[in-house]
Amino acid sequence: METNTETVVKNPTAIGFDKEVFKKNVLDNLKSLFRKTMETASQQEIFQAVAFEVKDLIIDRWLATQKAYKEQDAKYVYYLSMEFLMGRALGNNLINLCCYDEVAEVLEELGLDINVIEDQEPDAALGNGGLGRLAACFIESLSTLNYPVYGCGIRYKYGMFKQEIHDGYQVEVPDNWLENGNPFEIKRPEYTQTVKFGGYVRIEWDAERQRNRFIHDGYQAVNAVPYDIPVVGYGNNVVNVLRIWDAQPIQEFNLASFDKGDYLQAVEQENLAKNIVDVLYPNDNHYSGKELRLKQQYFFVSASVQQAIRKYKETHSDLHKLPEKVCFQLNDTHPTVTVPELMRILLDEEGMEWDEAWDITTKCCAYTNHTIMAEALEKWPVDLFMRLLPRIYQIVQEINRRFLIEVEERYPNQYNKIRSMAILYEGQVRMANMAIVAGFSVNGVARLHTEILEKRELRDFYEMMPEKFNNKTNGITQRRFLLHGNPLLASWVTEKIGTDKWITDLPLIKGLEAYADDTKAQQEFMDIKYKNKLRLAKYIKEHNHIDVDPNSIYDVQVKRLHEYKRQLLNILHVMYLYNQMKANPQMDFYPTTFIFGAKAAAGYKRAKETIKLINSVADVVNNDPDIRGRIKVVFIENYRVSNAEIIFAASDVSEQISTASKEASGTGNMKFMLNGAVTLGTMDGANVEIVEEVGAENAFIFGMSSEEVMAYEANGGYHPEEIYRNDPDIHRILDQLVDGTFSHGDREMFREIYNSFLAPSYGRADQYFILKDFRSYAEARERVNKAYQDKARWAKMAMLNTANSGKFTSDRTIEEYVRDIWHLKKVQVTL
Template structure:
């Protein structure tokens, strides 16, 4: 697009005039961002068009990735990197008096996700485009993200996240591709003269789904794929008709909002009936719009329906989009006259499913009454799927009522979405070796016994270009200088760095890069919190969604223990530490919000105590996001991955931090197990119960938190500070519920059981951190092995082993 800095400056200045109507001298950063985005988009659009035209001509098999979340973050820098424009644009903007880093800050993080599941989906789309595998995403264009997290007196307060308050530079509205999605009403069943059943949906509420397409740019190739985001929009006819149907009891705007609320919020609160209804409505809205769109694309090929699985793969990211299965059945049977048997063969052959949890309570279910009321035709189809599946189980083991009840899709008044996903797909994968083995041997053992060939493992991955090349350019430059740049397209080549593990000069430079990144992180912390941290201290980082099993509470209790020792024991020695937290708690998750209050209270006490200045600081960074993670991760020394063993399906934060040279402090859980297998005992710090021990306690009992409390003075003293008079509780009952979760309710996540081992491991880390050369060598070993977790490699496994799609070379 630009062969030189001068060409860019000329093109940018012209775009500023034609887009904003300003000269460079009077343009604001907002003006410059919008103009730069428009300029980059012009180039992307050419490749986007070419990609679509080539796919239409060659008709390769394509995958459509359905997910309720796509945590794509900011796209300006990532797009410039993938288009090979980063250096020229950065230099050109500098000459014009702008900073590319400042312009990147103008862009809002897209409010399309919450955690690892959504970031995984974003990484997968990036890798599909970068390795040239035909694939696209289907999601929802939420008007508001999860929420904007504020801390007021240490408490989390949720405010709306209006990420679309400014026009989103990267999206293209496609009203010509809008479809209708129907809710409620009833189904009228009839019979044709030939004896074929017919199903007519009547008296339904209709919502118009309008797609907004976001380009997904491949790395230094001509490939541009599509993330199609669906927005619920009401036409004037829709709202007037609804008002009339309700006897003109409300006004136009009220009815318009009732139709459009479907795409308002990511994960509406489902602790009440209306929230549950809206959440299910969202799931079907995504699925119905997406399936209709995919069928339209397929039918343009003018091929028989029987060839659908040869051209289309539909992948569901967790159970939220599992209604793809009955919706595809509905579209094939009701709208295209296909028989049940043929439609079922097509559906099963096309759909694959990723499971993301080992937590039984997290497996999604919906009340029968709600599904039947909101989705009457789909409920009929789900009932039929369940009936036929249960009949097949009966043939395998007549009279085994318990087994059939445990495997049924509809049971105990609930529709079990994971069961529907397994029965209606041809592939079910876990996201780490340990996770998949737990699914097969415990959580889904009975299904594994029925479908042993259906279960596979695909360990999660991350796009190393986003999380290393773009996020940590100084480290990426050092790697390239040492081993060449082949690793950027062949991430497994990062292993070539192992040849440098005894190179003192290289290790010293690695330490300097980390120190430079820590200084930048410290400046960010100062800007956000007004807390000054010591960049010579060890940066111990715990960044992830706040949940009981992720055990931010264990980390907090350890800090309380350290504080007590520093205050009461003059001979106590510790390596200076800065503890950094960032996390959002779900609005209705009372326990998690109390943990945030505890951490912020600890921070106030520790940071204001002059006795321990220079030894410890505690920071909670509010409103965690992708762009914040990009600032934190390069400056991290220790990566806290301390989930209760067997509870974390995989994790991807552990991979991002490892890739940037942080050392993992973790339980043998999720992908931590695979990190350990790669780097060995000396380059990771593991502690705590094994997954087998946790699962044994869960199934057989035998754990007493009270006994641990009574037998370990450190545990007792630390936990008592939650409720007895201490610098943290100050005699209040603020943290009584946290105390009760540990003692009264027997410590569900084994925080106290692992406490002593966690303390000892932290002490060892503190000592090792002072041995700088050895620490840098361990850091290098982690970086060198992190290519194993590149999503380019993961997605190629999905492509060859699940989706059966082949790369396509886009030629302009």
């Protein structure tokens, strides 16, 4: 892999950092922003004062970067994404500016703890889970690798909701993340764009050009106003931009329009602007065909594409060469309206012919698929789509018409091909199909996932246009998930392998392998893990009021709550263990803390019931004197990026137990691995590649393969009631769902979950093969428990996981996107 370690500037003074100046400026900021001194300011105000000072350090690099891009006429990737799950910025900005330790010292001299100051910052939670966090890792890696990018998204007023647990149930609390302002953002009203909704299309004859002109009239318009957030590269002076769009009414509501008779129109335009960016849809891997969601999509896509074209035209006159300077990467189907929007601009505003416009569009757009879950597929009802985006719909119709002619020519009379590949079908606009037809690249996010796309989900497309398909296995940034999240391990790695170059060249971490059998190194590694476990225990005590034993195994499943991710399998197994231990108090078992963290989409009933079940089991098990604390169950409230960093660092076991074939990749699995947790998982998503890197002997694999799962699915499922009848342990735990054992005698509380195995009210029985995989999972967990008791063996396994995590840096993923799809050039930035 090509790296740019030689450009890394780690000496803070070399980047213009001066401790005394920094300190003075922070104090000045406190005065000018809040009229406060150190003695009177709140922690939040101090955070703001520090953050503004850090932004000052960033600004010169930001200017220099944009200047260098301009001078070199650089090609940009526009990473279009409904979600950017950025988390906190302060700590990572300091790390990437290479002055984290120095700022920590300054704060210490002022009597402050940098961790406490960092804790004042709300997470920028503009995303649900893996998809949004991946986008955040990608733009950070692009900056670190000296590549130009605009992250384009939405400035939601309310991000991902905050989760509170009341009586074991999830309660959603609005996330007013902008309450105290965002010190890192800059409003850019000069780049405001207008986005139009509704209305109708008028056709006029253009005599000069001898063709029809399409005129969009009677629409409602809204202003898209961008806010720029800096994305700092590690030690290389590069600052890219995350540009998120806010919606503003075109003109503030004025009474004058009342007299002119367009009073209602004015009110409507104002309301339109008010609602669009209000809130992030809290659904992960699930499509809800809401009109507002389509508005959000078109809103940010139209603004971003218009802006990209405007920027290009500032320095270029020939739009035919747009693909040399611009690539739009569609993060899932959510931004697919990019395709018809770009066509609209080229046809209607630039006056191009269809073929020229299509040629440009199809060279500029590339699509990433992140899921095969049927319920996540976006299909918009034609009537809604047409009403909201009348001109865009016409263009979609024409794209579809022309594509179907191609299909018919290639596969005469094969209606099944039309059925699977048409963009418009049975009254729906199928967004994935449009993205594939128009994109020059279609990629999956892990090898297995891409294979499933090619062989099954998108087979017809793959057969017709195999050259478009490629795999880009996901990755994560080690700057956040090791250097920032686990500073003890980070320093130890540097000391052991004799260099800190792993920060920008993660495969170097393989150097740790040399220490795998070294008892002293093993001890050091496990000491660090222990300290991180203490840190998490403290967090759990403060937030959950539960004591956990840092000597116990920390067995962790943190991710969004979804049936296919099978948190239910995990908690059913805890119930099983509990039964075993009650029956045999002397059983050989190493104390284990089962840790969960998960948000459920607000309307996802089964997911919410599962959270209640986890908390109910926790209540019983944690308080049963017979168990003597040997099994503990903890549900961490409000799982998010900032506490995730603490959790990964402290984990021994990484639960990656999705039904094989369902998890496209997973990225939490990589963060655990990097931090020396051992995977307990199915052969799904990127787990396959993790096991390949670390070796099957250093992971605990169980369960059906994706082929087996898909074979059962093809045959309509299996018969869980047979397992229920024949396996007394499973029989017992299912019965316990409805006999009140974990619900204070309430037999109805978990009835729905019980029914899902034996008599579902919808779908197949045990759709995600929980009972089918149960025994295999139980056996794997037993192996884990035994393995942990051999301290040396465990230390070796854990260390080998860290040592072999090099492939899973997002730097590697980005280099592959650049090589195969984006074709960007590195830009060096000097101050």
